Amino acid sequence: MDEFESFFRWLHQAHGLNFSVAYDAYDRAQYLSGLWTTIKLSVLCIGVSLVIGVIGAWAQGARFAPVRWAMHGYVAFFRNTPPLIQLYFFFFAIGSVLPGLVGDDGARPLVSNFAWAVIALSFFAGALNVEIFRSGLEAVPQTTVEAAESLGYTRLQAYVHVVLPLAVRISLPALGTNLVNLAKTTTLAYAIAVPELLYVSAQIWSEQLNVREMMNVVLVSYVGLIAVLVWVLHRWERALRVPGYGQDE
Amino acid sequence: MTPSARPTAAWTPDQPIVSVSDVHKSFGDVEVLKGIGFEVAKGEVICIIGPSGSGKSTLLRCINALVPINSGSITVEGQEVNDPRLDKLALRRKVGMVFQQYNLFPHRTALANIMMAPVHVLKQDRAEVLVRARELMRKVRLEGKEDSYPGELSGGQQQRVAIARSLAMNPDVMLFDEVTAALDPETVKEVLVTIRELAEEGMTCMLVTHEMGFARELADHIYFTDRGVIVEHGPPETFFKQASDPRTREFLSQIL
Amino acid sequence: MSVRSSIMVPRGAPLPVLLPLRRPAPRSLTLPLDAAWQRRATLVVLVLLASWLLCAEALAQAGVARPGIVALLWKWTPVIFSGFLFNILISVLSMAIGTVAGVALGLLQVSLVRPVRRSAWVVTQFFRNAPWLVILFYCILLIPFEFTILGATVPFPAWIKAVIGLSLPVMAYVSEFVRGAVSSIPSGQWEAAESLAFSRLQTMTMIILPQCVKRLLPPWMNLYAILTMATPLVSIVGVQEAMTLTRAALSSEGRFDLLIPMYLYILVWFFLYCYPISRYTVRLEQRHGRAS
Numbered sequence: 064m065d066e067f068e069s070f071f072r073w074l075h076q077a078h079g080l081n082f083s084v085a086y087d088a089y090d091r092a093q094y095l096s097g098l099w100t101t102i103k104l105s106v107l108c109i110g111v112s113l114v115i116g117v118i119g120a121w122a123q124g125a126r127f128a129p130v131r132w133a134m135h136g137y138v139a140f141f142r143n144t145p146p147l148i149q150l151y152f153f154f155f156a157i158g159s160v161l162p163g164l165v166g167d168d169g170a171r172p173l174v175s176n177f178a179w180a181v182i183a184l185s186f187f188a189g190a191l192n193v194e195i196f197r198s199g200l201e202a203v204p205q206t207t208v209e210a211a212e213s214l215g216y217t218r219l220q221a222y223v224h225v226v227l228p229l230a231v232r233i234s235l236p237a238l239g240t241n242l243v244n245l246a247k248t249t250t251l252a253y254a255i256a257v258p259e260l261l262y263v264s265a266q267i268w269s270e271q272l273n274v275r276e277m278m279n280v281v282l283v284s285y286v287g288l289i290a291v292l293v294w295v296l297h298r299w300e301r302a303l304r305v306p307g308y309g310q311d312e
Numbered sequence: 313m314t315p316s317a318r319p320t321a322a323w324t325p326d327q328p329i330v331s332v333s334d335v336h337k338s339f340g341d342v343e344v345l346k347g348i349g350f351e352v353a354k355g356e357v358i359c360i361i362g363p364s365g366s367g368k369s370t371l372l373r374c375i376n377a378l379v380p381i382n383s384g385s386i387t388v389e390g391q392e393v394n395d396p397r398l399d400k401l402a403l404r405r406k407v408g409m410v411f412q413q414y415n416l417f418p419h420r421t422a423l424a425n426i427m428m429a430p431v432h433v434l435k436q437d438r439a440e441v442l443v444r445a446r447e448l449m450r451k452v453r454l455e456g457k458e459d460s461y462p463g464e465l466s467g468g469q470q471q472r473v474a475i476a477r478s479l480a481m482n483p484d485v486m487l488f489d490e491v492t493a494a495l496d497p498e499t500v501k502e503v504l505v506t507i508r509e510l511a512e513e514g515m516t517c518m519l520v521t522h523e524m525g526f527a528r529e530l531a532d533h534i535y536f537t538d539r540g541v542i543v544e545h546g547p548p549e550t551f552f553k554q555a556s557d558p559r560t561r562e563f564l565s566q567i568l
Numbered sequence: 569m570s571v572r573s574s575i576m577v578p579r580g581a582p583l584p585v586l587l588p589l590r591r592p593a594p595r596s597l598t599l600p601l602d603a604a605w606q607r608r609a610t611l612v613v614l615v616l617l618a619s620w621l622l623c624a625e626a627l628a629q630a631g632v633a634r635p636g637i638v639a640l641l642w643k644w645t646p647v648i649f650s651g652f653l654f655n656i657l658i659s660v661l662s663m664a665i666g667t668v669a670g671v672a673l674g675l676l677q678v679s680l681v682r683p684v685r686r687s688a689w690v691v692t693q694f695f696r697n698a699p700w701l702v703i704l705f706y707c708i709l710l711i712p713f714e715f716t717i718l719g720a721t722v723p724f725p726a727w728i729k730a731v732i733g734l735s736l737p738v739m740a741y742v743s744e745f746v747r748g749a750v751s752s753i754p755s756g757q758w759e760a761a762e763s764l765a766f767s768r769l770q771t772m773t774m775i776i777l778p779q780c781v782k783r784l785l786p787p788w789m790n791l792y793a794i795l796t797m798a799t800p801l802v803s804i805v806g807v808q809e810a811m812t813l814t815r816a817a818l819s820s821e822g823r824f825d826l827l828i829p830m831y832l833y834i835l836v837w838f839f840l841y842c843y844p845i846s847r848y849t850v851r852l853e854q855r856h857g858r859a860s
Contacts, residue, residue: 143839144835145797157828
């Protein structure tokens with residue numbers, strides 16, 4: 064560890080390449096906390112958006128017409144407007160009408176900026192998930208449901224045991240892409256001062272004046288993070304692949 | 313244009329037009345051709361039959377230099393196909409190929425499909441090629457379909473356009489790779505009639521086929537391949553009646 | 569695509585003497601996304617929005633003698649609209665640059681030379697995996713603000729750097745589309761072209777790529793919509809566009825009740841621009857799906 068640090072210190076002194084996150088304990092801690100926030104943000108957003116996607120896909124088949132309309136409106140709206148402005152809308156516009164909390168440490172907003180980021184990004188990705196799950200459900204042939212029913216499954220059982228597993232497997236490629244995009248979109252939280260990786264790096268480089276080095280570190284970190292996510296999704300996809308459905312590579 | 317490998321030592325029509333000698337071909341660890349050898353004389357019609365996986369299609373693709381061989385030699389009109397300095401354009405002027413899946417270019421009309429190669433590859437005059445293309449369409453009995461797209465034609469019609477497309481290059485040898493296998497039984501006949509007319513005009517034809525009736529009627533020589541080697545061969549009269557090898561017998565009993 | 573359970577009699581076929589008993593088709597678990605429903609839903613949303621704004625204005629006017637919300641929105645519209653045009657300009661430029669670079673990169677990804685193929689793949693994956701905002705930051709901060717070529721100083725304003733920053737992910741996506749489209753052309757086409765002695769370049773330009781264009785159009789248009797929705801990102805790195813102007817308008821008015829309407833207003837602007845694009849994309853996909 065000491066060798067690691069001294070190498071980067073030497074790099075700074077001899078060549079002017081200031082990788083302060085490597086040798087400075089404070090900066091490193093800050094950086095890692097930003098990394099952790101990004102990971103938390105990504106995982107939460109992925110989770111909530113999946114829930115929204117499942118509920119929305121079910122709601123799009125509801126018998127009650129206004130529910131279906133509301134779903135279509137929601138999906139159309141969140142798919143065709145910029146996520147950054149959606150984020151601002153939630154944080155500034157809606158956040159301004161919410162009451163605040165007054166505690167011992169002064170006034171706090173009811174919903175923190177981290178929470179707003181999760182909400183806004185989940186709604187955004189959720190809209191896309193609704194479409195993906197819906198087309199996955201539609202791709203399950205009607206004959207499969209009939210076969211299940213003729214075996215004695217009730218409609219709900221057929222849905223849960225036969226249709227849903229198939230639909231999930233069929234939607235996996237598109238879903239994976241969407242989740243990866245969601246992880247990339249978490250950087251938008253920078254705009255509302257959520258201390259995720261980009262924000263924290265900006266703080267570091269404004270103190271240490273090592274923009275070039277930090278930018279490279281951030282870029283490589285993100286690419287690495289996303290690459291890991293892509294790999295995980297790819298493995299999962301391959302494990303669940305249904306032979307004969309979809310494209311074989 | 314790359315210069316020819318060796319000067320084609322004046323090939324004369326009395327020599328075999330296609331000569332295959334001890335050809336080996338492997339895909340990875342799987343050896344598909346294990347020492348195939350035969351000769352085809354000019355104007356001959358030969359049929360290659362055999363179970364799937366015996367290497368028939370691979371053999372045709374090797375003759376056309378679509379697939380390189382590992383060892384052995386293939387010569388077309390005296391020109392060594394395996395030579396790395398081979399002028400592929402010169403080879404493909406001599407050898408035309410028709411595929412099982414027709415492989416017409418779906419975004420161009422039938423006439424355009426036929427005209428594309430002579431105009432762009434052989435750099436021939438467009439007006440001349442147009443005349444020849446129409447003549448070829450007439451020959452394969454598809455007059456009136458010149459401006460149709462492949463998607464608008466039936467399988468048999470597409471296959472005939474594919475034959476016309478290969479003929480437009482004026483080849484000396486035509487290779488047919490199971491050309492009727494993907495067709496409905498009704499349309500198989502129209503394609504076979506076209507091929508028969510070609511053969512009767514003197515074109516050297518090498519067919520990989522399952523159509524035994526056709527082979528019996530038209531072929532000058534039949535080769536039976538199994539697992540990468542030629543097991544037996546002979547003219548149709550002796551081949552179908554007096555096949556000596558047990559493998560040949562078994563195959564014939566399954567399909568006849 | 570769901571398979572209907574009813575048995576269909578093909579046109580022109582002889583009529584069967586006894587038709588099979590037709591049960592009414594069971595209701596599917598999901599309803600197909602009907603175009604009419606979507607239009608209705610959108611209309612409902614817009615009507616609700618408009619009526620809410622009118623009510624808000626009425627209330628505001630009834631309450632205090634201040635200019636109503638709608639009047640304020642109208643007042644700021646020219647400014648915001650000019651900003652919005654700038655967003656569109658950025659999106660068009662980035663799309664153009666990204667498409668050209670992406671097609672080139674995509675073709676390199678299917679090159680016969682292995683090192684070229686691998687490097688092109690690495691570049692594509694790199695820019696696909698990097699967040700758009702990070703690439704923007706990178707370009708804004710690290711591209712010099714002016715170049716000196718042959719004695720002449722070429723200024724590089726921030727918005728040009730932003731255009732470049734946005735065109736890099738576009739390049740990566742287009743590269744993937746092109747690679748996918750070329751790979752989806754059946755190998756028989758390559759074989760036929762080769763047996764007719766077409767060179768690789770001729771095969772690409774005359775046979776493979778023309779067939780790819782139709783397949784590329786829907787994802788490409790979809791990418792444009794996504795890019796347009798990413799243009800407000802440039803406001804974070806200091807380029808003035810519709811979002812910055814909106815926020816400037818808000819802060820200059822200083823009105824608490826203008827927040828929600830103003831943000832909704834700018835959202836609707838983008839919606840009106842991007843929604844027709846995505847509808848058209850869906851129609852293109854359906855048409856292509858039917859044709860192929």
